[in-house]
Amino acid sequence: MSLHGRRVIKTDETEVTIDNVVSILRKALPVHWKNRSEIEYLWNYYKGRQPVLNREKQVRPEICNKIVENRANEIVSFKSGYLMGEPLQYVSRGNAENIAESINQLNEFVFAEEKPAKDKELADWFHICGTSFRMVLPDEGGEEDDSPFEIYTLDPRNTFVVYHNGLGNKPMLGVKYVVDGDNNVHYSCYSKYEYFEIVDSKQDVRNGLKIVNHQYHILGDIPVIEYPLNLARIGAFELVIPLLDAINLTDSNRIDGVEQFIQALMLFHNVDISSDDFQKLREEGAIKFKDIDPQLKAEVSYLINSLNQGETQTLVDHMYQTVLTICGMPNRNGGSSTSDTGSAVIMRDGWSAAEARAKDSELMFKKSERRFLKLVLNICRTLVSMDLKVCNIEIRFTRRNYENILQKAQVLDLMLKNEKIHPRLAFEHCGLFVDSDLAYTLSAEYVAEQEKKAQELMEKQNQMKGEDTNDPGNNEGNGGADGNPAETRKQSGTSD
Known part of the structure; x- marks a missing residue:
């Protein structure tokens, strides 16, 4: 087809x-x-x-x-x-x-x-x-x-x-x-x-x-x-069906080759053998014969022509790698280097191609999803009085939100320390949060709450210091034995 x-x-x-x-x-x-x-x-x-x-x-x-x-x-x-x-x-x-x-x-x-x-x-x-x-x-x-x-x-x-x-x-x-x-x-x-x-x-x-x-x-x-996958509405494996069929056929022929090697045909050269003798040969596994003509050498052997498995495996690997490349899937090559970083592995093993294909699918999906949201919001507006528009909603795919999280956290920290960048932009462009607006709002509320607690604690400490200053029993504050002697005598009603 x-x-x-x-x-x-x-x-x-x-x-x-x-x-x-x-x-x-x-x-x-x-x-x-x-x-x-x-x-x-x-x-x-x-x-x-x-x-x-x-x-x-x-x-x-x-x-x-x-x-x-x-x-x-x-x-x-x-x-x-x-x-x-x-x-x-x-x-x-x-x-x-x-x-x-x-x-x-x-x-x-x-x-x-x-x-x-x-x-x-x-x-x-x-x-x-x-x-x-x-x-x-x-x-x-x-x-x-x-x-x-x-x-x-x-x-x-x-x-x-x-x-x-x-x-x-x-x-x-x-x-x-x-x-x-x-x-x-x-x-x-x-x-x-x-x-x-x-x-x-x-x-x-x-x-x-x-x-x-x-x-x-x-x-x-x-x-x-x-919800179409792409403009032509082509499935993920549709383009590589001929290659997939070829892989199936190659694998089937390889198994046939192994089986035919085991069940190889027997060749009788200059040997005259009857059907009964051949059946006896298959049962007992041995045969006795002699040369009929000294000039002609009799020979019994198997017809064997084995398949080169190494070359066949190379062909299968090539077809499979071609399938992965066309479909935009990561390969299974791996690597022997011990200094590979996460980004190097992503680029080398085809994960970047997989991500690019996924982003392409996201755009098509979001287009249809907005039509779905329009219908859903119409129903919600009628039945539960929800006043929300499609333009107020952002559709997010969260599959890679926590990848390279250390780098994203470092980017957020650097941007927040830069006085020329608004904190909301730091939350939006660091890529650390699914909903950057919600994360910024919660963080701003948390910071305000902590500042309020710190202010209340400072005021409480200042109040406690004021009470200690006005306490008559505080020698250090009212000029007691270690304070001003003149002030002490004045409070006690004596004079010089």
Whole structure:
């Protein structure tokens, strides 16, 4: 199968209505079915159902090993774990106190909905097939929980979004569908303000697609959101499938070579042997014969032509290193130097390339995540009166926040000691904190609290010194035996 990314489904319609929604859906389905077949292939490839399992061998077909070295699963697992290994976090882009409180409440809502795990599901899907889909809806009546909304990760084999074929390619229709027990397909179609349920009945072929339900919704946007991995919607291992197939074939042939070496064919040269004698030879492991013609030397040997494992391993290593380079994954070369620093290892072993690919994925993810936040904030504004805008929220990936922490702490210390740099800039650019504004606010409050405590302690000490000065029994303060004698006599009523 030739794979070159998923196709974007588009329409020329500028508005989705009850009159044209069936037409839009009917034109979109053939493109979706092509994408669906490719997604199904990639999904099976990820699970280990790869072309080498259909391998056939013409020569000695009884020796036909089928080895799957599932590097596709390794690539997806690493990519998803590296990108989403730590939970995504929403932080404040402003300094207002009410914004920080609202964002904390929003983080509590998404935590209640197990969003980190659902982000991992999204990452798995778009690394496998190049795209993924999420759906968000308000809680239904009587099913309210700790969060006013519900988050769903949709199967991209049964979901698609139709975009406008004009400037900006705005989403026009979000579609998800299920197949019931009678093989009837139920399409749930969402436009910006309307919901359509369309049924393709196998029992009523003449009528085809039929609208069975039509409602208006107040979500303010399409609740089906697409999260593409890249512009071409190419999966993480899709570009290297030919190399992965070649690695599987090479490994299978290597095992065949070993097995054929062990089960080598026997050569009888100038030896006449019957089938019964050969069977006896296999059972007893020895044969006795003599030269029939003194001029012709009889010989019994094995046909052996072993595979050069060293050269084969070099080829496999080359293909695997090429896969890692194309996919932007760290290699396993390691190093023998004892003076390697952390930065040197990161550059040498390919971790910098992995980080660059992750940052590229972050930008695409954030674009879709803002659409998700817009829907979530609309729901929260309606149900819990949360006054928060998307522009107030910064999306942060926290996977490498504590890497090189000593260097970041030193940068923070140097910037704080520089009187020409505002402390807020030091907190923002040192890279030590996920939410630099929150860290600066807490630190400023802590410093103010410590200064207040120090001031109170100083005032208390000064007060205690004043009390000691006014104490009549204090010889040192009132001129006692060791003080001024004249002052002592004056207080006692005597004079010179």
